[in-house]
Amino acid sequence: MKILILGGDGYLGWPTAMHFSARGDEVWIIDNFAKRRWEMEEGIEPLLPIAPLHTRVNLWNESSEHKMHLRIVDLVDDRAVYKLIEECVPDTIIHYAEQPSAPYSMQGRTTAVNTQVNNIVGNLNLLFAMQKYCPDAHLVKLGTMGEYGTPNIDIEEGWLELEHNGRKDRVLYPKKPHSFYHLSKVHDSHNIEFACRVWGTRATDLNQGVVYGIDTDETLLKSEFRTSFHYDDVFGTVLNRFLVQAASGHPLTVYGSGTQTRGFLNLRDTIKCVEIAADNTPDAGEFRVFNQFTEQFSVMDLAEKVKSAGERAGLNVTINHIANPRVEQEDHYYNAKHTKLVDMGLDPILLTDEVTDSMLKSVLANCGHVDPNVFLPRITWTHRN
Amino acid sequence: MKILILGGDGYLGWPTAMHFSARGDEVWIIDNFAKRRWEMEEGIEPLLPIAPLHTRVNLWNESSEHKMHLRIVDLVDDRAVYKLIEECVPDTIIHYAEQPSAPYSMQGRTTAVNTQVNNIVGNLNLLFAMQKYCPDAHLVKLGTMGEYGTPNIDIEEGWLELEHNGRKDRVLYPKKPHSFYHLSKVHDSHNIEFACRVWGTRATDLNQGVVYGIDTDETLLKSEFRTSFHYDDVFGTVLNRFLVQAASGHPLTVYGSGTQTRGFLNLRDTIKCVEIAADNTPDAGEFRVFNQFTEQFSVMDLAEKVKSAGERAGLNVTINHIANPRVEQEDHYYNAKHTKLVDMGLDPILLTDEVTDSMLKSVLANCGHVDPNVFLPRITWTHRN
Numbered sequence: 001m002k003i004l005i006l007g008g009d010g011y012l013g014w015p016t017a018m019h020f021s022a023r024g025d026e027v028w029i030i031d032n033f034a035k036r037r038w039e040m041e042e043g044i045e046p047l048l049p050i051a052p053l054h055t056r057v058n059l060w061n062e063s064s065e066h067k068m069h070l071r072i073v074d075l076v077d078d079r080a081v082y083k084l085i086e087e088c089v090p091d092t093i094i095h096y097a098e099q100p101s102a103p104y105s106m107q108g109r110t111t112a113v114n115t116q117v118n119n120i121v122g123n124l125n126l127l128f129a130m131q132k133y134c135p136d137a138h139l140v141k142l143g144t145m146g147e148y149g150t151p152n153i154d155i156e157e158g159w160l161e162l163e164h165n166g167r168k169d170r171v172l173y174p175k176k177p178h179s180f181y182h183l184s185k186v187h188d189s190h191n192i193e194f195a196c197r198v199w200g201t202r203a204t205d206l207n208q209g210v211v212y213g214i215d216t217d218e219t220l221l222k223s224e225f226r227t228s229f230h231y232d233d234v235f236g237t238v239l240n241r242f243l244v245q246a247a248s249g250h251p252l253t254v255y256g257s258g259t260q261t262r263g264f265l266n267l268r269d270t271i272k273c274v275e276i277a278a279d280n281t282p283d284a285g286e287f288r289v290f291n292q293f294t295e296q297f298s299v300m301d302l303a304e305k306v307k308s309a310g311e312r313a314g315l316n317v318t319i320n321h322i323a324n325p326r327v328e329q330e331d332h333y334y335n336a337k338h339t340k341l342v343d344m345g346l347d348p349i350l351l352t353d354e355v356t357d358s359m360l361k362s363v364l365a366n367c368g369h370v371d372p373n374v375f376l377p378r379i380t381w382t383h384r385n
Numbered sequence: 386m387k388i389l390i391l392g393g394d395g396y397l398g399w400p401t402a403m404h405f406s407a408r409g410d411e412v413w414i415i416d417n418f419a420k421r422r423w424e425m426e427e428g429i430e431p432l433l434p435i436a437p438l439h440t441r442v443n444l445w446n447e448s449s450e451h452k453m454h455l456r457i458v459d460l461v462d463d464r465a466v467y468k469l470i471e472e473c474v475p476d477t478i479i480h481y482a483e484q485p486s487a488p489y490s491m492q493g494r495t496t497a498v499n500t501q502v503n504n505i506v507g508n509l510n511l512l513f514a515m516q517k518y519c520p521d522a523h524l525v526k527l528g529t530m531g532e533y534g535t536p537n538i539d540i541e542e543g544w545l546e547l548e549h550n551g552r553k554d555r556v557l558y559p560k561k562p563h564s565f566y567h568l569s570k571v572h573d574s575h576n577i578e579f580a581c582r583v584w585g586t587r588a589t590d591l592n593q594g595v596v597y598g599i600d601t602d603e604t605l606l607k608s609e610f611r612t613s614f615h616y617d618d619v620f621g622t623v624l625n626r627f628l629v630q631a632a633s634g635h636p637l638t639v640y641g642s643g644t645q646t647r648g649f650l651n652l653r654d655t656i657k658c659v660e661i662a663a664d665n666t667p668d669a670g671e672f673r674v675f676n677q678f679t680e681q682f683s684v685m686d687l688a689e690k691v692k693s694a695g696e697r698a699g700l701n702v703t704i705n706h707i708a709n710p711r712v713e714q715e716d717h718y719y720n721a722k723h724t725k726l727v728d729m730g731l732d733p734i735l736l737t738d739e740v741t742d743s744m745l746k747s748v749l750a751n752c753g754h755v756d757p758n759v760f761l762p763r764i765t766w767t768h769r770n
Contacts, residue, residue, distance in 0.1 A: 116506075116576075120501060120505065128494040128770070131769055153549040162538070164538040165539050169536050171561070179579075187571075197561075199767065333552070385513070
């Protein structure tokens with residue numbers, strides 16, 4: 001199929017692009033390198049340098065029989081989006097191209113507003129361009145499990161069948177997100193559901209858990225094909241940060257009690273889930289939601305796993321509880337359903353000791369340039385500005 | 386109290402400002418006249434001309450012992466908002482200052498995006514400025530009953546107590562709105578609830594029904610104090626349009642079957658509801674939601690009421706069913722709760738024959754400049770652009 005990947009420079013976008021290209025799909029990728037700029041604003045870099053996207057695409061195209069197409073497009077630039085969709089006319093669009101960090105959005109008014117405008121306007125421009133040029137295409141949109149928050153009831157997959165005062169309905173699952181970033185994804189979800197209802201758009205909203213991991217089959221093909229790996233307080237996900245802290249001899253920084261529980265998945269399973277979604281087109285007008293994670297852990301579960309992996313590797317790993325910079329429940333119920341992707345063929349890679357050991361080994365081999373200044377949270381949820 | 390009214394030039398904002406000033410509150414009003422520009426874009430005018438806001442404020446201040454303060458501020462201009470809130474330090478903020486029309490938002494990408502950006506960014510700027518300069522102030526935000534859509538279950542007031550798989554929670558009522566405009570209000574509601582939860586903001590979200598009516602006690606004091614009255618396809622509400630159609634000898638234009646049912650209220654009750662909300666401050670961190678309407682009617686109920694009023698006035702009123710330009714359910718369950726404001730003292734003005742006759746009489750006296758070209762819907766929900 002012809003598949004357009006938005007945000008192809010990123011941690012998830014780049015390995016996704018290589019994966020679809022490797023299996024023979026016609027891959028188009030776009031990016032505007034906004035995330036590279038946001039990294040500069042925060043003074044952070046990935047663990048290892050990432051070559052310019054053009055370089056990686058050229059290298060890929062030299063060695064692959066299936067060539068990728070690269071365009072530089074900002075989704076907020078509506079004319080550029082219309083031109084892109086008119087030229088490409090994709091069958092499937094994988095939309096990763098959003099500001100992806102909760103702390104980034106919570107720095108103050110400017111980043112909160114910029115996050116919501118960037119994400120909402122980009123997504124709306126895309127919906128309108130699809131309606132015009134490829135109304136039957138399938139939008140695979142990356143959402144987040146953080147849209148749900150931590151309700152005291154089971155989290156269903158996007159929709160909730162409920163009975164109230166003796167009558168029944170199927171409604172969008174109520175949302176209580178944790179940051180202005182997570183809110184932007186809630187707003188996207190509502191806008192997409194409306195497009196499905198009114199225009200017959202086909203959409204899959206992937207409410208993804210927290211991703212960990214370093215490699216996919218394609219990133220291992222050449223060192224230049226590696227994908228970005230962040231361990232900082234702004235763009236680093238928790239398990240990745242713990243691995244770098246352990247490998248570089250720093251304590252693991254647990255926010256508050258660490259009893260906060262979330263859904264997690266391996267980077268390789270992100271690619272697999274997106275592939276399953278792309279290969280199974282929803283009906284016209286269907287707003288389909290999958291909860292995209294494979295296991296639930298508390299932050300302390302992860303800290304203990306990394307501590308044990310460190311000990312197996314001969315490291316002395318300590319765990320530091322620090323004041324929680326976020327406003328969130330620490331003791332809460334959490335039971336999120338995640339059966340739909342498994343029913344469609346996902347065979348999860350679980351976070352076994354073997355997987356943790358392998359990631360730690362990889363990080364140990366590459367932690368010569370770790371910046372310990374970016375481990376500690378610099379952004380709090382309640383400061384005034 | 387010191388009360389800041391955002392959108393003080395408008396149909397609801399201006400009579401609200403006069404009402405609070407008349408009862409002795411210190412009233413500040415802002416507007417940026419965006420709505421006047423949007424009217425020009427659509428080629429429409431209110432039924433009677435409305436003097437510049439400065440003129441009305443000057444006239445008011447000449448005859449009232451309580452002076453209003455007027456500032457020209459665009460809520461999207463963050464520095465202007467911070468400056469305003471720092472200078473005014475209000476006790477209560479009544480926020481009417483949003484793009485208020487569903488059809489306007491559905492014209493195409495530009496107006497959909499502009500509506501969401503205008504409404505979301507203005508509201509976020511306000512929340513951040515309040516957090517900084519008046520964290521204990523009370524935000525009274527105008528939402529809409531249209532946020533809920535037409536679910537097959539009873540509509541509660543903002544929150545829903547539910548039991549699911551044997552566990553209970555109180556969640557935000559699930560939303561399924563009808564347009565990009567209504568979606569912007571859903572996004573606002575989520576952003577405000579988050580501010581309450583994280584910063585302790587005090588907020589009342591007024592999910593208002595469709596307003597009808599011409600006068601309040603203060604608009605009747607001088608002809609220059611009248612408020613804008615729209616009967617067109619973009620900014621005119623349905624009952625107001627029917628009254629002008631009947632008075633000017635045109636058929637009432639019912640979209641589709643007219644069995645669509647909504648909540649309605651009199652303009653005078655809008656003022657009363659806002660007053661009740663303002664006089665009863667919620668707790669710090671409370672996100673309080675009231676459904677602000679007094680009666681449910683179908684569109685056909687309203688058409689029949691106006692037809693009857695017309696016959697009592699000696700007019701021959703016909704009803705035309707035209708193709709529904711919107712995508713909405715026409716036959717649906719609708720039972721929306723609206724007891725909270727009544728419990729707090731609202732004594733509703735119901736849509737009696739007397740009230741309808743009085744409005745029709747007023748419109749008949751002022752329909753010399755009706756433009757019949759703006760009765761019919763020019764905007765459809767499904768065109769591509």
